[in-house]
């Protein structure tokens with residue numbers, strides 16, 4: 001990707017009380033690798049995941065709301081980002097607190113995942129970017145052998161490169177459940193599922209830019225599974241499973257985010273416990289991963305990180321040390337800490353965009 005200028009925007013979501021700032025807009029100077037706070041929004045409880053629309057005009061955030069009986073639910077909040085951060089509307093979007101939001105390529109629909117409710121929800125988005133009505137809710141069923149797998153925990157929704165299928169890693173049931181988006185009838189149609197090894201806890205996912213492979217990070221046993229992706233069938237076939245931890249590391253760890261470089265050469269995952277990014281080289285012919293190394297995230301509990309468009313920087317969100325750190329990506333694919341880190345309360349989502 002070619003950058004048109006050095007100034008980019010980085011949105012940050014966090015765990016926060018509604019009375020405090022929870023969503024932040026920073027300017028990222030891609031020449032210096034520095035972040036300057038431009039704006040912050042309060043009024044959202046725990047906006048822990050954010051998503052920007054295809055035209056870079058809207059920001060969507062999840063937030064914890066309450067229904068008429070006071071039970072916790074998942075609200076979705078739409079902001080215009082054409083000028084500053086201006087809230088457009090907010091609505092109940094899933095009938096349990098949510099952990100992830102993703103819009104489709106045309107920004108007509110948003111999908112929310114509820115870790116705690118074990119379900120996903122399809123919501124309409126209007127032409128002016130507002131959150132519309134709940135169109136469909138799909139409840140997952142099942143459990144797994146790990147203590148954190150007593151119920152289903154879908155953790156993210158991921159569109160296939162052609163936008164036809166949505167893959168939902170469910171941490172609670174060791175399955176990646178696939179849906180087709182039926183745009184005409186505005187609902188989700190169950191398409192199939194991929195079973196992973198017991199106790200893995202699949203969480204987040206990314207596709208290789210060549211569209212032939214997908215990679216899933218497993219929170220509970222700190223592994224990544226590389227899959228060959230059959231776009232015709234909308235099916236995944238495992239080709240390799242690798243650890244995200246260095247040999248000999250035996251302390252508690254839970255992985256979180258996974259991302260692939262724009263050129264598809266390197267795959268990155270975050271380790272909460274080892275507090276590192278793991279880096280793998282990716283073979284574009286076979287999808288096989290080879291460990292390149294680990295680098296400290298410069299803080300504790302990296303629940304999220306992002307590769308900055310343009311391929312030169314990575315930014316980590318370290319929840320337990322309340323900081324966001326900037327790394328320059330070297331030729332070998334390894335992120336190198338720039339020495340630049342800023343303080344933010346419980347950051348858990350970083351979204352860099354070229355507005």
Ligand SMILES: O=C1O[C@H](COP(=O)(O)O)[C@@H](O)[C@H](O)[C@H]1O
Pocket residue numbers: 048097098099115116219254256303
């Ligand atoms: O990463 C994780 O996410 C889930 C869901 O987050 P929440 O903010 O909706 O609670 C969390 O409960 C789990 O402990 C954690 O590992």
